[in-house]
Amino acid sequence: MKITFWGAAREITGSMHLIELADGFKILLECGLYQGVKEELYVKNKSFPFDASQIDVVILSHAHADHAGNIPNLVKQGFRGKIISTPATFDLCAYILTDSANINENDAKKRKAKNNKTPLQPLYSQEDVRNTLELFHTAHYNKWYTLHPQVKFMFTDAGHILGSASVTLEIRENEKTTRIGFTGDIGTENRLVLRDPVPMPQVDYLIIESTYGARMHSRKETAEEALLRIFNETCIQRKAKLIIPAFSLDRTQAVVFAFEKLSRIGKLQHVPVYVDSPLATDLTQNVFIKYSDCFDDEVIAYFNQNHNPFEFDRLTYVATKEESKQLNKLEGPCVIISASGMGDGGRVMHHLKNNLAKPENTILIVGFCAENTLGSKILKKDPPQLEIFGDTIPILAHTEQIDAFSAHADQSELLKFIDTQDKNLLKGVFLVHGEYQEQLTFKELLKKHNFPNVQIPAKGEIFEINTLNHEQN
Ligand SMILES: [Zn+2]
Known part of the structure; x- marks a missing residue:
């Protein structure tokens, strides 16, 4: 059999790896979008x-x-x-792919309006999404399933987002059984809401993500400690507004749960909290509460007491555009959690526009912001003013970032995850889903720890499995 690395190869988006058996059976691990600068993306994603x-x-x-x-x-x-996924991933995809088709269709219309040329077609439509959802089959954690007479697979909990899984494939070819592991994205330990990542079964070859292959998360404060400190400084001491750009999936729910805990111990002091993202609201109210068994013990205990961990007294899920606009007129301190997490697109852009120029407010970033996004410019305060919806807005508000909400294992956690494999049985390691420089650092670390045959595949690179030699390279 052979593996070809078609995406997230020496970069962090567009995850896609093809496994081909000798009899022609083809398994595609993931089919992700390239994300970044828009025009060049369309071409990259299209074919x-x-x-x-x-x-x-x-x-x-x-x-x-x-x-x-x-x-x-x-x-x-x-x-x-x-299409095989966990049940929670399937439910999340129903909302996320529909939202993505919407964005694609709107972007195509805007391109037409802007340059008045033949519009680029949307990458896919709502109908394509409906056809896609019909092809899903779900599989549970820790159970072997047969995919093909020669192929079995098992999901284990990757602790990254709701429903996330690592994949172990057991492939029988030429009277020889080979296990190939694919970590997917690996979560951090002791995170709010989710369980810790579960070690994978022993494999022969492991494809492992390496997003934080060269970095460690700051452990100065827990997510809750940092959130309470910033909330107190902004909403209690300065009686101002705390704006939190957050991804609709995972990050919003983790931040809401952190506020629920503060509310429970009386620390919110009557300050209202708003979630202003229709997608985040849909995911929280229709998907997250359905999978109460997917969470860590703390959250399961909430559900067992018939208490929704994503609801509390002063929390409002904002529904309509009108209600969202009303938030601009609010007097006094409040918290607004709104998508997107990088500040580019979504309702959060309006809240940034309205609150960035007020020195008493705080913009709190709780996730990764790619270069050149609004979020990264706000953090750097470079340039010192931003163009948002045609207006020039100076960045005068406080800016903060909390690292502890990260959904990705850092270098030490990646090493701990892979260390559960017996190095004497492991024949090769492929690093994917990381920037190349970080991957080189992680590769050196793995070599120091005696992991065999560590590869950083380039896009399109093909590896014949079972003919890889076992020497260090
Ligand atoms: Zn991910």
Whole structure:
């Protein structure tokens, strides 16, 4: 069999790896979107380097767009096989892919309005998404399933977002059994809401993410301690507004739960908290509460007491655009949690526009912000003023970042995760989903720890499995 690394190869988006058996059976691990600068993305995402109709099955580790977001395009181009995910990932995809089709259709219209040329077609439509959702089959954690007479697979909890899984494939070829592991994205330990990542079964070859291959998370404060400090400084001492750009999936729910805990111990002091993102509201109220068994013990205890961990007295989920606009007129301190997490797009742009120029307010970033996004410019205060919806807004508000909400394992946690594998049985390690410089650092670390045959595949690089030598390279 062979593996070709078609995406998230020496970069962090567009996750997609193809496993081909000698009999022609083709398994696609993920089908994610490339994310970044918009025009060049359309071209990168539009076509596949293989015939979509020839893929037999897509196995999906989790619902993030850089892992799942291009599946409707694969379906549009002829894929009719099975899509395998956990039940929670399937439910999340129903909302996230629909939202993505909406954004795609709106972007295509805007391109037309802007340059008055023939519009670029949307990458995929609502109909493509509906066709995609019909192809899903779900599988539970810690249970082996047969995919093909020669292929079994098992999901284990990756602790990254709701429903996230690592994938272990057991492939029988030429009377030899080979296990290939794919970590998906690995979560951090002791995070709010989710369980810790679960070690994978022993494999022969491991494809491991390496987002934080060269970095450690700051452990000065827990997420809750940092949130309470910033809330007190902003809303209690300065009686001002705390604006939190947050991704609709995962980050919003973690931040809401942190506020619920502060509310429970009487620390919120009557300050209202608003979630202003229709997608975040849908995911929280329709998906998260359905999977109460997917969470850590603390959250399960809430559910067991018939208490919703994503609700508390002063929390409001804002529904309509009108209600969202009303937040601009609010007097006094409040917290507004709104998407997107990087500040580019979504209702949060209005809140940034209205609150950035007031020195008493705080903009709190709780996730990763890519270069050149509004979020990264706000953190750097470079440039010192921003163009938002045609107005120039100076960045005078306080800016803060909390690292402890991160959904990705850092270097020490990645090493701990891979260290559960017996190095004498492991024949090769492939680093994916990381910036190349970080991957080189992580590769050196793995070599120091005697991991065999560590590779950093380039895009399109093919590896014949079982002919890789076992020497260090
Ligand atoms: Zn992810």
